[in-house]
Amino acid sequence: MKARIKFRKYGVLKFIGHLDVMRFFQKAMRRADIPIAFTGGYSPHMIMSFAQPLGVGITSEGEYLDIELTESISSKEAVTRLNQVMVPGIDIVSFVEISEDKKAGGMTITAASDYRVYLLESSHCTDARIPIPEKWRGSIPHFLGENQIIVWKKTKKSEKEVDILPLIYKMYSDQDSIYLLLATGSEQNLKPDLVMEAFLNYIGEPSRPFHYHRLDIHARKEDGTLVPLSEI
Amino acid sequence: MRKLALNDEILLKIEKPARYIGNEVNSVMKAPDEVDIRFAMCFPDVYEIGMSHLGIQILYDMFNRREDTWCERVYSPWVDLDKIMRKDRIPLFALESQDPVKAFDFLGITIQYEMCYTNILQILELSQIPLFSSQRSDNDPIVIGGGPCAYNPEPLADFFDLFYIGEGETVYGELLDAYKENKRKGGSRKDYLEAAAEIEGIYVPAFYDVTYHEDGTLAAFTPINPHAKKKIKKQLVMDMTDTYYPFAPVVPFIKVTQDRVVLEIQRGCIRGCRFCQAGMIYRPTRERDLEMLKKYAYEMLKNTGHEEISLSSLSSSDYSSLKELVTFLIEEFKGKGINISLPSLRIDAFSLDVMEKVQDVRKSSLTFAPEAGSQRMRNVINKGLTEEEILNGAGQAFEGGWNKVKLYFMLGLPTETEEDMKEIAVLADKIARRYYEIPKEKRNGKCQITASSSFFIPKPFTPFQWVPMFTNEEYISRAAVVKHAFQDQLNRKSLKYNWHDAEVTVLEGVFARGDRRTGRVLLEAYRSGCLYDSWTDYFDYHKWLQAFENTGISMEFYNQRERSFDEILPWDFIDIGVTKEFLIKEWERARRGEVTPNCRQQCSGCGALKWKGGVCIEGKN
Numbered sequence: 001m002k003a004r005i006k007f008r009k010y011g012v013l014k015f016i017g018h019l020d021v022m023r024f025f026q027k028a029m030r031r032a033d034i035p036i037a038f039t040g041g042y043s044p045h046m047i048m049s050f051a052q053p054l055g056v057g058i059t060s061e062g063e064y065l066d067i068e069l070t071e072s073i074s075s076k077e078a079v080t081r082l083n084q085v086m087v088p089g090i091d092i093v094s095f096v097e098i099s100e101d102k103k104a105g106g107m108t109i110t111a112a113s114d115y116r117v118y119l120l121e122s123s124h125c126t127d128a129r130i131p132i133p134e135k136w137r138g139s140i141p142h143f144l145g146e147n148q149i150i151v152w153k154k155t156k157k158s159e160k161e162v163d164i165l166p167l168i169y170k171m172y173s174d175q176d177s178i179y180l181l182l183a184t185g186s187e188q189n190l191k192p193d194l195v196m197e198a199f200l201n202y203i204g205e206p207s208r209p210f211h212y213h214r215l216d217i218h219a220r221k222e223d224g225t226l227v228p229l230s231e232i
Numbered sequence: 233m234r235k236l237a238l239n240d241e242i243l244l245k246i247e248k249p250a251r252y253i254g255n256e257v258n259s260v261m262k263a264p265d266e267v268d269i270r271f272a273m274c275f276p277d278v279y280e281i282g283m284s285h286l287g288i289q290i291l292y293d294m295f296n297r298r299e300d301t302w303c304e305r306v307y308s309p310w311v312d313l314d315k316i317m318r319k320d321r322i323p324l325f326a327l328e329s330q331d332p333v334k335a336f337d338f339l340g341i342t343i344q345y346e347m348c349y350t351n352i353l354q355i356l357e358l359s360q361i362p363l364f365s366s367q368r369s370d371n372d373p374i375v376i377g378g379g380p381c382a383y384n385p386e387p388l389a390d391f392f393d394l395f396y397i398g399e400g401e402t403v404y405g406e407l408l409d410a411y412k413e414n415k416r417k418g419g420s421r422k423d424y425l426e427a428a429a430e431i432e433g434i435y436v437p438a439f440y441d442v443t444y445h446e447d448g449t450l451a452a453f454t455p456i457n458p459h460a461k462k463k464i465k466k467q468l469v470m471d472m473t474d475t476y477y478p479f480a481p482v483v484p485f486i487k488v489t490q491d492r493v494v495l496e497i498q499r500g501c502i503r504g505c506r507f508c509q510a511g512m513i514y515r516p517t518r519e520r521d522l523e524m525l526k527k528y529a530y531e532m533l534k535n536t537g538h539e540e541i542s543l544s545s546l547s548s549s550d551y552s553s554l555k556e557l558v559t560f561l562i563e564e565f566k567g568k569g570i571n572i573s574l575p576s577l578r579i580d581a582f583s584l585d586v587m588e589k590v591q592d593v594r595k596s597s598l599t600f601a602p603e604a605g606s607q608r609m610r611n612v613i614n615k616g617l618t619e620e621e622i623l624n625g626a627g628q629a630f631e632g633g634w635n636k637v638k639l640y641f642m643l644g645l646p647t648e649t650e651e652d653m654k655e656i657a658v659l660a661d662k663i664a665r666r667y668y669e670i671p672k673e674k675r676n677g678k679c680q681i682t683a684s685s686s687f688f689i690p691k692p693f694t695p696f697q698w699v700p701m702f703t704n705e706e707y708i709s710r711a712a713v714v715k716h717a718f719q720d721q722l723n724r725k726s727l728k729y730n731w732h733d734a735e736v737t738v739l740e741g742v743f744a745r746g747d748r749r750t751g752r753v754l755l756e757a758y759r760s761g762c763l764y765d766s767w768t769d770y771f772d773y774h775k776w777l778q779a780f781e782n783t784g785i786s787m788e789f790y791n792q793r794e795r796s797f798d799e800i801l802p803w804d805f806i807d808i809g810v811t812k813e814f815l816i817k818e819w820e821r822a823r824r825g826e827v828t829p830n831c832r833q834q835c836s837g838c839g840a841l842k843w844k845g846g847v848c849i850e851g852k853n
């Protein structure tokens with residue numbers, strides 16, 4: 001039996017890195033007494049897997065982890081129990097049992113994430129936000145209309161040139177923020193800061209402080225459409 | 233949403249921002265205007281070390297049970313943030329409220345080891361509190377020190393307003409009540425210090441005058457305030473079961489040194505090793521009730537979600553209900569994926585049996601702390617562990633599949649000869665020989681015997697408090713003797729030997745037995761940039777030597793001198809229960825190589841009986 005948990009991460013929790021969020025959830029499972037399954041051996045581990053890690057500094061309202069259960073538990077009960085043991089800055093949105101056939105895919109089905117990008121007055125504080133300049137908004141269609149957008153992408157081993165244009169599924173803006181829908185996953189992955197860097201470069205602006213907020217993580221259905229992980 | 237003391241730009245730039253944001257599970261939030269007392273509890277080292285300390289968790293819980301008090305935590309900012317805070321003049325803050333420490337009523341600092349002393353000055357300076365107690369005003373927090381190093385607080389005397397001598401669970405209530413009372417009456421800082429000086433176990437250094445003889449030794453140590461007591465009596469919890477212990481300790485986000493539930497099973501030690509300060513200052517040994525520990529094990533695991541539980545105490549094998557407790561923990565929790573981490577136990581059939589249950593035999597190692605290589609030396613230090621016991625224990629373990637052994641020794645012990653040093657290698661080799669007695673087909677490859685030695689530091693309130701230490705160079709040459717002896721052993725390929733840093737040792741020696749004047753070296757070293765001295769990467773011996781030179785304070789005077797029994801020692805004003813007569817008697821027995829029985833075999837009349845509790849009255853009521 002498997003369950004998929006959706007959670008929000010905001011406030012000071014944005015300073016807690018992915019590995020520590022994993023540790024946090026391992027302990028939270030015990031505090032909430034969730035019937036989670038373990039691997040065998042001398043030091044058994046909880047069977048738990050996370051969707052695409054969120055970078056430090058980014059907030060989110062659509063993070064996911066899948067867990068293996070030893071017995072069934074009602075969604076409502078699980079959400080209540082988990083929320084009782086959370087701390088300010090992290091809360092559980094949903095807990096749903098998922099069918100076994102999705103198990104094969106697990107978190108590898110992740111295909112895209114969407115973000116809101118806010119322009120900040122200064123890098124000191126994410127609350128003081130300023131409107132997206134008119135000029136920028138007008139430039140987005142041109143930016144997307146290019147043949148390619150080449151950036152230097154740093155990996156663990158090397159730095160290489162890549163064309164990120166095919167990985168930007170959507171990009172538009174209103175006065176408050178810029179919306180991005182980007183490829184996410186183990187094969188193709190694009191981080192939002194890389195897009196903004198390329199964009200500022202394109203319009204000839206110096207680098208500016210942004211706050212990134214993830215809205216959701218999506219999977220691709222057989223027909224090619226994207227749906228939030230919580231809805232498949 | 234709480235506002236953080238540090239801005240995003242800083243937090244995203246420094247290492248591990250989680251050290252500074254608070255908000256952990258079980259951290260306590262209160263409304264500042266609903267409490268009378270704001271207490272900042274500090275461990276002067278980095279978060280991961282400080283958060284692993286049981287004593288702070290106990291006091292944090294105890295203070296926060298009071299409705300009128302909000303206790304918060306403070307740790308040393310790591311070197312990266314330290315620089316930024318100095319440059320931007322950001323005042324040090326407490327983790328929970330993120331408010332500046334300088335606005336608190338109290339700053340309590342636990343003093344666990346000498347090499348954190350420069351970090352104490354860092355805490356004060358970053359908090360923007362005057363370093364010297366004499367320069368503080370009514371608006372500054374009362375700075376109070378406690379913990380094992382408070383048993384000789386003199387090197388720090390100028391920097392603290394109060395010291396709490398002994399275990400924190402007893403008179404803090406009185407101390408806080410007196411504070412409120414003084415505030416209500418509109419009393420001054422001095423009025424409060426005088427009221428505090430009346431409380432048992434509280435030492436106010438400013439109320440004492442110290443004079444020195446021409447040769448540098450203490451001439452007199454005199455109270456100069458009518459409220460100051462001649463002798464300060466250490467504080468001790470006599471009922472270890474019906475007392476404070478946290479049901480829900482704070483759970484850090486980041487991995488800390490002690491990332492588990494810790495059950496303190498007893499305090500004190502019956503053994504009476506002559507080098508060991510803890511063995512004397514925590515007398516008499518007091519056990520916690522088995523049922524209480526079981527209950528806490530449940531509750532603490534539930535409330536923290538930790539996946540590991542460990543037991544804490546000196547000489548855990550002496551806890552009377554150890555078998556029952558360990559069996560209970562294994563039966564209750566092993567099946568739930570909880571690791572049981574055992575303290576180092578005397579190796580016998582029982583401990584081997586439980587070790588096999590809770591750890592992977594092939595990966596884990598056996599630990600022995602013979603502390604000295606020769607039997608003669610072990611008699612001198614009263615370490616009642618014989619070669620036969622070690623070889624039998626190791627033998628049994630080897631038969632059961634173990635092949636790794638760790639051995640802990642001390643070098644530079646009183647009366648130590650070259651022969652005693654070499655015996656360290658001989659003993660390690662004998663253990664290896666015992667291993668290779670097992671037929672080849674039955675053993676598990678080669679064995680690995682790792683011996684480590686630290687250098688002995690005489691500590692206050694031990695029978696060795698009068699003995700001289702050696703120089704840095706002498707320590708290194710002693711370690712070299714041992715190293716060479718290892719190379720001469722038959723099984724040298726299975727043996728490994730490491731030794732600790734001697735430079736740190738001599739500094740610890742100075743501050744362990746130092747008087748008020750050594751505070752000047754400390755300040756000078758801190759001013760020249762010394763910080764995080766317990767971290768090898770940051771320890772700078774040359775700066776320290778320079779500080780001794782600049783202040784004209786001689787390391788030799790504190791370390792290499794044999795003190796006489798009638799010399800006034802800087803810590804003599806503290807009464808730990810154990811008498812000086814007993815310590816002298818023990819030192820004389822040590823010189824004769826005579827072993828003293830442990831408290832359960834036979835009471836030696838150390839003086840701790842006056843507490844009328846613990847092992848002294850065991851089975852007698």
Ligand code: SF4
Binds near residue numbers: 516831841
């Ligand atoms: S009085 Fe006796 S039993 Fe009590 S601690 Fe001292 S030696 Fe041990």
